[in-house]
Amino acid sequence: xxxxxxxxxxxxxxxxxxxxxxxxxxxxxxxxxxxxxxxxxxxxxxxxxxxxxxxxxxxxxxxxxxxxxxxxxxxxxxxxxxxxxxxxxxxxxxxxxxxxxxxxxxxxxxxx
Amino acid sequence: xxxxxxxxxxxxxxxxxxxxxxxxxxxxxxxxxxxxxxxxxxxxxxxxxxxxxxxxxxxxxxxxxxxxxxxxxxxxxxxxxxxxxxxxxxxxxxxxxxxxxxxxxxxxxxxx
Amino acid sequence: xxxxxxxxxxxxxxxxxxxxxxxxxxxxxxxxxxxxxxxxxxxxxxxxxxxxxxxxxxxxxxxxxxxxxxxxxxxxxxxxxxxxxxxxxxxxxxxxxxxxxxxxxxxxxxxx
Amino acid sequence: xxxxxxxxxxxxxxxxxxxxxxxxxxxxxxxxxxxxxxxxxxxxxxxxxxxxxxxxxxxxxxxxxxxxxxxxxxxxxxxxxxxxxxxxxxxxxxxxxxxxxxxxxxxxxxxx
Numbered sequence: 001x002x003x004x005x006x007x008x009x010x011x012x013x014x015x016x017x018x019x020x021x022x023x024x025x026x027x028x029x030x031x032x033x034x035x036x037x038x039x040x041x042x043x044x045x046x047x048x049x050x051x052x053x054x055x056x057x058x059x060x061x062x063x064x065x066x067x068x069x070x071x072x073x074x075x076x077x078x079x080x081x082x083x084x085x086x087x088x089x090x091x092x093x094x095x096x097x098x099x100x101x102x103x104x105x106x107x108x109x110x111x112x
Numbered sequence: 113x114x115x116x117x118x119x120x121x122x123x124x125x126x127x128x129x130x131x132x133x134x135x136x137x138x139x140x141x142x143x144x145x146x147x148x149x150x151x152x153x154x155x156x157x158x159x160x161x162x163x164x165x166x167x168x169x170x171x172x173x174x175x176x177x178x179x180x181x182x183x184x185x186x187x188x189x190x191x192x193x194x195x196x197x198x199x200x201x202x203x204x205x206x207x208x209x210x211x212x213x214x215x216x217x218x219x220x221x222x223x224x
Numbered sequence: 225x226x227x228x229x230x231x232x233x234x235x236x237x238x239x240x241x242x243x244x245x246x247x248x249x250x251x252x253x254x255x256x257x258x259x260x261x262x263x264x265x266x267x268x269x270x271x272x273x274x275x276x277x278x279x280x281x282x283x284x285x286x287x288x289x290x291x292x293x294x295x296x297x298x299x300x301x302x303x304x305x306x307x308x309x310x311x312x313x314x315x316x317x318x319x320x321x322x323x324x325x326x327x328x329x330x331x332x333x334x335x336x
Numbered sequence: 337x338x339x340x341x342x343x344x345x346x347x348x349x350x351x352x353x354x355x356x357x358x359x360x361x362x363x364x365x366x367x368x369x370x371x372x373x374x375x376x377x378x379x380x381x382x383x384x385x386x387x388x389x390x391x392x393x394x395x396x397x398x399x400x401x402x403x404x405x406x407x408x409x410x411x412x413x414x415x416x417x418x419x420x421x422x423x424x425x426x427x428x429x430x431x432x433x434x435x436x437x438x439x440x441x442x443x444x445x446x447x448x
Contacts, residue, residue: 002114003195014202018209019216023270026172027156027164031269033179034149034370038262041146044139045255046247046442049385052139060138061192065201067145067183068194075176078169082180083115089177090126097130104131106382135382143381146258150374157367158330158359161273218270226338227419234426242433243440250396251380251388257403258377261370268363276363281414284362288411289425291369292418295403304397306404307339313401314350321354328355 004082008072015073029074036066116194120184127185141186148178228306232296239297253298260290340418344408351409365410372402 001009015021040063043055075082096109105112113121127133152175155167187194208221217224225233239245264287267279299306320333329336337345351357376399379391411418432445441448 004116007195007198010199010202014205017211018214020214020218022216023218025161025164026167027159028270030149030152030156031265031367034146034153035262035266035269037142037146037149037179038259040142041255042259044142045259046252047139049137052137055138057190060190061197062201062204064183064187064192064194065197067149067179069198069201071176071179071183072198078172080173080176082176083119085173085177086119086181086184087122089174089181090122092174093126099129102130102132104134106132106135140382143255143377147374147378147381150371153367154371157371158364228340231419231422234423238426238429241435242438244438244442246440247442249385249388250391251383254373254376254380258370258373261366261373261403264366265370268366271363273361276361279362284414285416285421286425286428288407288416288418289421291373291403291407293422293425295400295407296422299400302393302396304400306400307343309397309401310343310405310408311346313398313405314346316398317350323353326354326356328358330356330359 004072008076011069011073012076024073024077026074026077029070029077032070033067033074036063036070039063040067116184120188123181123185124188136185136189138186138189141182141189144182145179145186148175148182151175152179228296232300235293235297236300248297248301250298250301253294253301256294257291257298260287260294263287264291340408344412347405347409348412360409360413362410362413365406365413368406369403369410372399372406375399376403 015024040060043059043063044052047055072082075085097112101112102109127136152172155171155175156164159167184194187197209224213224214221239248264284267283267287268276271279296306299309321336325336326333351360376396379395379399380388383391408418411421433448437448438445
């Protein structure tokens with residue numbers, strides 16, 4: 001079994017052992033992702049540009065793991081292949097951000 | 113090559129073609145995750161419990177893909193194996209949420 | 225002096241006593257609002273519809289106070305009158321959400 | 337009538353004209369604050385330190401107005417005086433962040 005399927009199985013096992021599926025509707029999973037993303041951002045709050053890579057690596061791991069865990073559970077709930085949806089999004093973004101226009105600029109596609 | 117490595121390679125290629133690495137410091141990547149998470153949550157805003165699974169599947173795919181893309185890029189920047197950090201987090205959570213105490217309740221570990 | 229001006233003065237005094245203005249650029253103030261908003265949302269995470277008004281009132285007060293404090297400081301930094309910008313937004317929203325179309329529905333203006 | 341009470345009255349009138357109170361439970365109001373906060377943050381995404389004050393002022397006004405509107409509605413729903421809760425929070429923060437320890441540093445209170 002590949003590593004992705006294996007870790008999703010672990011997540012589901014953990015959830016089922018605790019009978020938490022009843023709480024994991026899509027709205028609450030999305031909210032959980034958001035809350036974990038904010039905890040990740042807290043690591044960088046008030047930090048100057050030169051301090052930005054100088055963070056607590058353990059907390060980075062934990063917050064990223066939380067964001068990914070809830071994202072994988074939400075994907076699994078909707079039978080989405082996470083790698084396929086990313087590949088598809090990259091293809092769409094290539095149309096919105098053609099290399100010749102987007103190179104070296106952080107502008108949004110509607111401002112290019 | 114496994115699917116994870118392949119999609120991360122695609123993400124990096126897309127970024128490098130546009131010379132966007134200069135914008136992708138950890139603070140901005142974390143901020144991007146947060147903003148995409150909010151766009152995901154917008155799909156559920158004002159929705160009643162019974163409507164919560166009844167959402168625009170295309171937008172769900174796109175927002176999840178965005179969250180995962182920036183999360184994978186942040187992990188890659190810090191040389192983190194996303195599957196390892198999730199497995200490690202599950203192990204830690206098992207200590208914070210023992211089955212006999214956490215079963216069937218959504219309480220936080222410090223309230224169990 | 226009105227209550228708004230008074231509380232903004234308190235916020236500025238608190239900030240200046242600690243020499244924190246150096247950290248309060250607009251990007252970090254916006255990020256702080258977001259992080260406090262996530263802490264507010266955590267009060268409601270995993271809650272079912274019937275439990276949603278049944279929350280820790282002290283934490284509600286604290287999180288709302290934090291969101292408002294950073295919002296007032298950001299407004300003050302840009303010389304914005306918070307009451308004027310809200311009134312203006314209400315006028316704009318009245319055009320986007322005319323009563324006859326928007327009554328009783330939670331749809332976004334571009335779907336009305 | 338003071339400006340705060342007047343604008344809250346406008347917000348309630350706008351909401352009631354559209355029969356939107358049914359959607360405005362505390363959980364959804366909190367979620368709305370979070371989503372508007374993310375839209376505010378989008379103004380700063382990928383911005384370097386020197387560009388951070390150089391933003392679209394109209395969008396700043398709109399996003400701040402949205403955050404404040406939903407915050408005021410949530411406060412009103414719970415009969416909270418927004419100025420009192422901020423003053424109270426400032427007092428609590430003064431204990432957590434004594435001037436002599438907190439001056440000139442962005443550390444969190446538990447790291448001081």
